[in-house]
Amino acid sequence: MEKRDVAVLGVGMTKFGYHPDKTLVDLFAEAFYEAFDESNIELKDIEALYYGNFVGEMTDGSANLSGFIADEIGLRGIPARRYEAACASSSVAFREAYLAVAHGVYDCVVVGGSERLYNAGTAIGTRALATAVDGLHEMTAGLTFPGVFALAARLYSKKYEIPMEELHEKMALVSIKNHKYGAINPKAQFYNKFGDLKVEDVINSKVICSPLTLFDCCPMTDGGSAVIIASADFAEDVIDNPVYILGTGQSGAGGLFRQKEDMVRAIPRKIASEMAYKEAGITPKDVDFVEIHDCFTIAEIIATEAMGFFEYGKGADAVAEGVTSIDGDLPVNPDGGLIGKGHPVGATGTSQIYSVVKQLRGEFKYNPVKDAEIGMTDTLGGDFGTLVNIILGIHRRRG
Amino acid sequence: MEKRDVAVLGVGMTKFGYHPDKTLVDLFAEAFYEAFDESNIELKDIEALYYGNFVGEMTDGSANLSGFIADEIGLRGIPARRYEAACASSSVAFREAYLAVAHGVYDCVVVGGSERLYNAGTAIGTRALATAVDGLHEMTAGLTFPGVFALAARLYSKKYEIPMEELHEKMALVSIKNHKYGAINPKAQFYNKFGDLKVEDVINSKVICSPLTLFDCCPMTDGGSAVIIASADFAEDVIDNPVYILGTGQSGAGGLFRQKEDMVRAIPRKIASEMAYKEAGITPKDVDFVEIHDCFTIAEIIATEAMGFFEYGKGADAVAEGVTSIDGDLPVNPDGGLIGKGHPVGATGTSQIYSVVKQLRGEFKYNPVKDAEIGMTDTLGGDFGTLVNIILGIHRRRG
Numbered sequence: 001m002e003k004r005d006v007a008v009l010g011v012g013m014t015k016f017g018y019h020p021d022k023t024l025v026d027l028f029a030e031a032f033y034e035a036f037d038e039s040n041i042e043l044k045d046i047e048a049l050y051y052g053n054f055v056g057e058m059t060d061g062s063a064n065l066s067g068f069i070a071d072e073i074g075l076r077g078i079p080a081r082r083y084e085a086a087c088a089s090s091s092v093a094f095r096e097a098y099l100a101v102a103h104g105v106y107d108c109v110v111v112g113g114s115e116r117l118y119n120a121g122t123a124i125g126t127r128a129l130a131t132a133v134d135g136l137h138e139m140t141a142g143l144t145f146p147g148v149f150a151l152a153a154r155l156y157s158k159k160y161e162i163p164m165e166e167l168h169e170k171m172a173l174v175s176i177k178n179h180k181y182g183a184i185n186p187k188a189q190f191y192n193k194f195g196d197l198k199v200e201d202v203i204n205s206k207v208i209c210s211p212l213t214l215f216d217c218c219p220m221t222d223g224g225s226a227v228i229i230a231s232a233d234f235a236e237d238v239i240d241n242p243v244y245i246l247g248t249g250q251s252g253a254g255g256l257f258r259q260k261e262d263m264v265r266a267i268p269r270k271i272a273s274e275m276a277y278k279e280a281g282i283t284p285k286d287v288d289f290v291e292i293h294d295c296f297t298i299a300e301i302i303a304t305e306a307m308g309f310f311e312y313g314k315g316a317d318a319v320a321e322g323v324t325s326i327d328g329d330l331p332v333n334p335d336g337g338l339i340g341k342g343h344p345v346g347a348t349g350t351s352q353i354y355s356v357v358k359q360l361r362g363e364f365k366y367n368p369v370k371d372a373e374i375g376m377t378d379t380l381g382g383d384f385g386t387l388v389n390i391i392l393g394i395h396r397r398r399g
Numbered sequence: 400m401e402k403r404d405v406a407v408l409g410v411g412m413t414k415f416g417y418h419p420d421k422t423l424v425d426l427f428a429e430a431f432y433e434a435f436d437e438s439n440i441e442l443k444d445i446e447a448l449y450y451g452n453f454v455g456e457m458t459d460g461s462a463n464l465s466g467f468i469a470d471e472i473g474l475r476g477i478p479a480r481r482y483e484a485a486c487a488s489s490s491v492a493f494r495e496a497y498l499a500v501a502h503g504v505y506d507c508v509v510v511g512g513s514e515r516l517y518n519a520g521t522a523i524g525t526r527a528l529a530t531a532v533d534g535l536h537e538m539t540a541g542l543t544f545p546g547v548f549a550l551a552a553r554l555y556s557k558k559y560e561i562p563m564e565e566l567h568e569k570m571a572l573v574s575i576k577n578h579k580y581g582a583i584n585p586k587a588q589f590y591n592k593f594g595d596l597k598v599e600d601v602i603n604s605k606v607i608c609s610p611l612t613l614f615d616c617c618p619m620t621d622g623g624s625a626v627i628i629a630s631a632d633f634a635e636d637v638i639d640n641p642v643y644i645l646g647t648g649q650s651g652a653g654g655l656f657r658q659k660e661d662m663v664r665a666i667p668r669k670i671a672s673e674m675a676y677k678e679a680g681i682t683p684k685d686v687d688f689v690e691i692h693d694c695f696t697i698a699e700i701i702a703t704e705a706m707g708f709f710e711y712g713k714g715a716d717a718v719a720e721g722v723t724s725i726d727g728d729l730p731v732n733p734d735g736g737l738i739g740k741g742h743p744v745g746a747t748g749t750s751q752i753y754s755v756v757k758q759l760r761g762e763f764k765y766n767p768v769k770d771a772e773i774g775m776t777d778t779l780g781g782d783f784g785t786l787v788n789i790i791l792g793i794h795r796r797r798g
Contacts, residue, residue, distance in 0.1 A: 023534075023535050025535075054462065055456055055462065056530075056534070057454055057457055057527070058456055058457065060534050060535075061530050061534040061538050061539075062535070062538075063453065063454065063483055063485055063530040063781075064484055064485035064530070064531040064781040064784045066484065066784075066785070067484075067651025067652055067653065067780070067781070067785050068653045068784060070653075071651070071653030072653060076651075076652060076653065076657075077651060077652065077666075077667060078651075079494075079650065079651075081482060081484065081491055081495065082482065082484060083480060083481065083482065084463070084481045084482075085463055085465065085466075085480065092480055096480065096495070099504050100498070100502075103499075103502035103503055103504050104502055105498050105502050128456070130460070131455075131460050131461060132462055132463040134461075135422075135423075135455070135461030136424075139460050139461075140460075250478040251477070251478065252465065252466025252470070252475075252476060252477075252479055253466055253475060253476065254466065254467045254469075254470030254475065255467060258475075267476075268476060271476050381463050381466070382463040384466075385464075385465075385466035385467060386465070386466050386479070
């Protein structure tokens with residue numbers, strides 16, 4: 001059964017940061033209205049809702065939200081689903097929405113997510129986030145996410161024989177870059193903040209979980225994001241700047257004890273990205289820029305390797321050589337990434353789509369990637385439990 | 400784009416009840432192996448996982464489970480999604496799995512759910528369940544689910560001018576019937592228990608939320624269920640007893656304050672069931688039996704009306720007249736329903752599918768519906784936030 005081409009009609013996101021006065025429903029609705037305003041459609045054109053949220057039960061006492069959200073945005077009664085895949089929640093939702101439109105289940109749908117972790121506070125937030133590791137074998141042993149990526153950094157250092165001190169200096173460059181880009185993105189949590197960090201600032205900031213320091217970590221964030229997608233034919237009828245979804249991939253794994261040495265190679269990411277490249281009919285070389293899941297500095301480095309941009313063990317060098325900077329061969333996280341822009345977990349995936357679409361349309365004025373035609377997203381859920389990659393471009397998929 | 404017919408290959412479920420020694424992953428896996436054993440396929444035939452769970456975060460500290468589950472059952476790395484729609488979690492997952500196979504995304508997938516609420520204990524369980532009402536307007540006002548359905552019973556009594564005492568006696572007949580059927584179902588939580596309740600036993604049991612008493616309520620339950628589905632062509636090649644998915648529907652609504660007087664008419668259920676009838680090309684008269692979401696006795700009565708089996712306000716009479724008994728015109732909950740069989744929230748929807756498939760194959764020996772050719776499920780998430788109906792039959796969809 002043939003697939004149809006699918007395109008993005010409109011994107012929206014709230015400012016990321018602290019929203020004490022807004023519910024999960026409010027945050028999604030605000031992002032939705034922005035996406036809807038630029039989509040040039042009527043409400044009745046939207047046939048279904050795909051919603052991503054990680055821990056609304058724990059932070060807001062709110063589950064079962066998709067029906068409430070549909071009602072709130074004027075779409076009462078449409079089939080509405082909530083996806084939970086930890087930090088990849090709205091990326092899983094996005095891929096499902098894409099598959100549904102590509103395969104003719106619907107012509108036009110809305111997808112997005114919202115989360116309130118800043119509001120939850122550090123204690124509840126850390127506990128909530130820790131539910132994304134294996135609840136029986138890992139969480140009960142005291143593992144939280146700074147621990148997962150501190151382990152990853154140590155494994156990386158050992159496996160590729162890069163002394164931890166040297167590696168941390170290179171990791172610091174990820175933090176400096178992403179904070180620099182976040183500081184010029186008006187929607188970012190750290191807009192106008194931390195735009196000129198030095199290596200010493202990162203290395204000497206408070207230790208969170210050795211070797212990771214405060215500036216190695218993304219913040220707790222409240223926010224929402226939404227994307228309206230439709231069949232490419234539908235899109236070309238109603239807007240003049242469609243961005244096409246060229247390829248998608250998803251994979252996953254069990255807990256860390258099942259991944260062992262594969263951990264720093266993030267095998268699920270390799271599988272997911274290769275699935276996306278294959279569907280798009282491209283290779284990593286064709287990708288002009290990426291928005292990557294840099295929940296911690298080391299995470300960005302590992303990701304660029306598993307996605308096929310750099311050889312295993314060479315991702316840290318690529319950062320140091322400026323390859324991943326805005327003027328480099330492969331700009332990584334020009335929107336600031338999770339570290340600079342913030343990480344409202346369930347909203348993160350579709351906020352990456354927001355940034356890629358804005359870039360491809362030439363509307364990302366504060367940190368434009370020159371002549372970008374193909375952009376990609378990468379979202380990690382948990383400790384490699386879920387991985388999603390999405391490739392978007394300004395032209396339809398090649399035959 | 401044309402849809403394909405889809406069929407069930409195999410079904411499995413754990414015994415419902417108390418499973419202190421099993422994780423959410425274990426419970427799903429146990430149900431999966433039973434379904435897999437009767438599906439006559441190889442593991443590699445299964446391309447994707449659709450998993451339903453409501454509150455694993457709160458009861459087990461476990462979110463992001465779908466990748467862990469895929470890994471555990473031997474399917475590491477396949478795209479795996481978790482759906483959360485309160486009590487309708489695995490029914491939403493089932494409908495998504497069906498749509499994916501019908502539209503050619505996959506040929507063969509596994510869908511199911513698991514939950515541990517008995518383990519959680521009454522306090523955590525009640526709090527977790529309450530996250531399915533509106534977190535801002537309802538839960539904070541003290542509303543939990545016995546409260547929602549106590550309200551529904553009072554509204555029903557008032558709207559249809561049936562004195563509450565008379566209505567409660569008819570509601571008691573739902574409890575008596577479903578406990579009777581649960582007591583003969585070996586997989587039921589109340590197997591061999593409460594099989595011969597009298598009206599007085601129900602009316603005089605402990606008040607939970609007036610007018611609802613203990614026997615008006617379903618129990619807290621641990622359990623898992625799983626279903627393997629495939630395109631009908633695929634199914635007919637590998638098994639000789641396929642059960643076909645004839646129609647599905649889903650709808651929803653916002654919080655109770657948005658539903659007002661519609662509440663006892665459950666408009667989302669009317670929309671969802673009509674969607675399912677239309678897709679199946681049948682009317683309610685063609686349905687031979689139903690497994691309905693009887694979280695409380697009044698819930699079963701309301702459901703039979705909104706699904707079009709009885710006029711509004713006449714559902715309670717239908718119970719009293721024996722229409723919904725195993726020998727009546729429309730047997731309702733021959734497996735015991737949530738009240739007799741138990742209600743492991745995320746596993747409930749696909750456990751209804753389990754029962755319908757077993758009935759249609761003639762394998763539900765302990766309480767068979769005579770000459771059943773078409774069976775239906777009904778699953779409610781929250782206070783009408785999500786509603787899903789599924790119609791299954793022993794013949795392919797007509798024309």
